[in-house]
Amino acid sequence: MAENRDLLPRDELTLLTCAEMSKSDGFAIASGVPGRDLMERAGRAVAMAVMQRHGRRPVVLLCGPGNNGGDGFVAARHLRTAGWSVRLALFGSLEALKGDAAWAASTWTGAVEPWSAGLLDGAPLVVDAIFGAGLSRKIDGEIGTAIDLVNERKLTVVAVDVPSGLHGDTGEILGRAVEAETTVTFHRAKPGHYSVEGLRRCGYLRIVDICIPDGALATIDPKTWLNAPPLWTHLLRRGDIADHKYARGHLTILAGSHATGAARLAALAGRRVGAGLVTIGAFPSTLTALQAAEPGNLIVEIDDAAMFERLLGDERRNAVLIGPGSGVTDRTRGAALAALAARRRVVLDADAITVFASDPDLLFGSIDGPTVLTPHEGEFRRLFPDLAGKADKLGRARRAAARSGATILLKGPDTVIAAPDGRAVVNIHASPALATAGSGDVLAGLIGGLMAQELTPFAAASAAAWLHGECARLFGRPGLIAEDLPALLPQALQSLSSFN
Numbered sequence: 001m002a003e004n005r006d007l008l009p010r011d012e013l014t015l016l017t018c019a020e021m022s023k024s025d026g027f028a029i030a031s032g033v034p035g036r037d038l039m040e041r042a043g044r045a046v047a048m049a050v051m052q053r054h055g056r057r058p059v060v061l062l063c064g065p066g067n068n069g070g071d072g073f074v075a076a077r078h079l080r081t082a083g084w085s086v087r088l089a090l091f092g093s094l095e096a097l098k099g100d101a102a103w104a105a106s107t108w109t110g111a112v113e114p115w116s117a118g119l120l121d122g123a124p125l126v127v128d129a130i131f132g133a134g135l136s137r138k139i140d141g142e143i144g145t146a147i148d149l150v151n152e153r154k155l156t157v158v159a160v161d162v163p164s165g166l167h168g169d170t171g172e173i174l175g176r177a178v179e180a181e182t183t184v185t186f187h188r189a190k191p192g193h194y195s196v197e198g199l200r201r202c203g204y205l206r207i208v209d210i211c212i213p214d215g216a217l218a219t220i221d222p223k224t225w226l227n228a229p230p231l232w233t234h235l236l237r238r239g240d241i242a243d244h245k246y247a248r249g250h251l252t253i254l255a256g257s258h259a260t261g262a263a264r265l266a267a268l269a270g271r272r273v274g275a276g277l278v279t280i281g282a283f284p285s286t287l288t289a290l291q292a293a294e295p296g297n298l299i300v301e302i303d304d305a306a307m308f309e310r311l312l313g314d315e316r317r318n319a320v321l322i323g324p325g326s327g328v329t330d331r332t333r334g335a336a337l338a339a340l341a342a343r344r345r346v347v348l349d350a351d352a353i354t355v356f357a358s359d360p361d362l363l364f365g366s367i368d369g370p371t372v373l374t375p376h377e378g379e380f381r382r383l384f385p386d387l388a389g390k391a392d393k394l395g396r397a398r399r400a401a402a403r404s405g406a407t408i409l410l411k412g413p414d415t416v417i418a419a420p421d422g423r424a425v426v427n428i429h430a431s432p433a434l435a436t437a438g439s440g441d442v443l444a445g446l447i448g449g450l451m452a453q454e455l456t457p458f459a460a461a462s463a464a465a466w467l468h469g470e471c472a473r474l475f476g477r478p479g480l481i482a483e484d485l486p487a488l489l490p491q492a493l494q495s496l497s498s499f500n
């Protein structure tokens with residue numbers, strides 16, 4: 001197998017924080033591109049988006065006191081030049097505007113009005129240029145009232161950079177936030193755009209090139225990407241004439257005394273995604289049932305952790321999945337510790353996460369090899385109580401990865417995959433239809449199957465999250481259940497050929 005089976009960073013999928021965007025801006029200016037040229041392009045792009053997405057109608061620009069407001073002044077000028085009926089309100093005073101925003105305001109020859117609710121009479125289209133990357137605290141007062149009114153009246157909004165109130169880095173809502181129909185952002189998207197709140201409020205997201213020079217990304221060394229096949233599709237195995245099943249890896253899954261369906265779903269996913277063999281380790285009481293199920297699964301008896309440890313004496317068992325239906329038991333805990341001690345490629349899901357709730361440090365201290373933990377928020381709380389229940393999912397997953405030494409896949413509509421070295425991927429290629437029992441078992445099996453094929457934990461978890469979402473999308477009609485997902489994997493894998 002290829003030596004470096006890790007994710008390939010892709011410029012076009014890079015997400016930039018507000019600070020990184022500001023650094024890019026600084027790089028452009030240092031390279032001889034004046035800041036006002038960037039603002040001119042940004043504001044023009046906003047005007048273009050308004051005109052391309054909406055028929056001509058009265059438009060009101062709500063401008064804030066910083067450069068986001070500056071973009072609004074430029075957009076207003078272009079819309080008026082194109083013959084639109086434009087009104088502009090500024091929160092703050094013209095005299096207080098600085099730098100490029102002051103320049104942009106000086107190019108606007110129309111009236112600058114103070115905010116009043118009457119501006120929204122007649123249901124105009126609204127351009128939200130109040131706050132962008134500079135949002136620094138909770139929105140209240142007059143601006144809060146204006147945002148509430150825009151939302152209450154369900155006015156059509158085109159937001160500049162981010163819907164005001166949405167934090168570009170964390171996806172947090174600071175007080176309240178605009179609900180936009182379209183959001184126009186510049187150069188690269190921000191993590192906040194793809195957070196749950198961002199997905200709710202940005203509407204259609206347009207990412208516009210404002211001619212920041214190519215070299216800018218290299219100076220930033222970005223660490224965050226939006227999940228898509230170009231990051232990892234080159235790592236998926238192509239058939240080789242000399243292939244044999246062991247060359248494709250052997251995934252071993254520990255089943256429990258109940259809910260053996262979970263291990264079966266994971267095994268199916270692991271085999272469909274290309275693992276050469278999948279063994280299910282089962283209690284004697286479930287052996288017959290499992291043997292009578294899918295004929296391609298290998299079934300072995302595993303009564304306790306010691307038997308599991310002996311099973312791993314076979315070096316070819318290169319990947320291990322523990323958790324789906326395995327039970328919150330000493331057997332599960334012992335098997336997980338044995339797999340970690342044996343330096344196998346390990347995926348710990350569900351019960352194998354919960355079983356360490358009373359002593360997370362025992363788990364973290366045992367992780368020394370390629371490991372993925374796949375918690376949903378409830379399981380995450382059990383291992384990382386101090387990081388739970390807060391915004392900034394990306395930051396939380398990153399801290400959890402650094403603390404545990406494992407790659408963390410934190411589930412949800414905006415699944416975050418964070419590696420211990422600080423890299424992270426955000427996956428929004430998903431569907432609410434995945435919120436069905438057993439779908440997490442399929443995901444765990446996919447990761448295990450890809451780890452068996454020697455993808456790094458970070459690459460395996462990223463590829464699996466995307467494929468999981470792709471299966472749900474391919475199903476394409478109501479009624480999806482977890483059993484449908486593995487059957488759609490061949491089609492999902494085939495759809496990747498267009499990325500090669």
Ligand SMILES: NC(=O)C1=CN([C@@H]2O[C@H](COP(=O)(O)OP(=O)(O)OC[C@H]3O[C@@H](n4cnc5c(N)ncnc54)[C@H](OP(=O)(O)O)[C@@H]3O)[C@@H](O)[C@H]2O)[C@@H](O)CC1
Binds near residue numbers: 131162
């Ligand atoms: N970087 C680039 O490449 C490019 C960037 N461009 C544009 O610049 C935008 C970033 O501009 P920016 O940095 O001036 O910040 P912005 O969002 O206008 O707000 C800052 C102001 O708001 C204030 N303020 C904050 N929160 C507040 C609150 N809750 N309630 C009240 N006030 C609050 C804050 O006050 P302070 O915190 O300083 O007291 C400050 O006065 C970016 O989003 C994009 O649109 C484009 O032109 C293209 C090139």
Ligand SMILES: Nc1ncnc2c1ncn2[C@@H]1O[C@H](COP(=O)(O)OP(=O)(O)O)[C@@H](O)[C@H]1O
Binds near residue numbers: 350415
């Ligand atoms: N609203 C949603 N949108 C997109 N994906 C979702 C949504 N809800 C759940 N999922 C995905 O479905 C899977 C559910 O996993 P999990 O909660 O572990 O279920 P189970 O343990 O029943 O198999 C995760 O991959 C999660 O990211």
Ligand SMILES: [K+]
Binds near residue numbers: 130
């Ligand atoms: K905005």
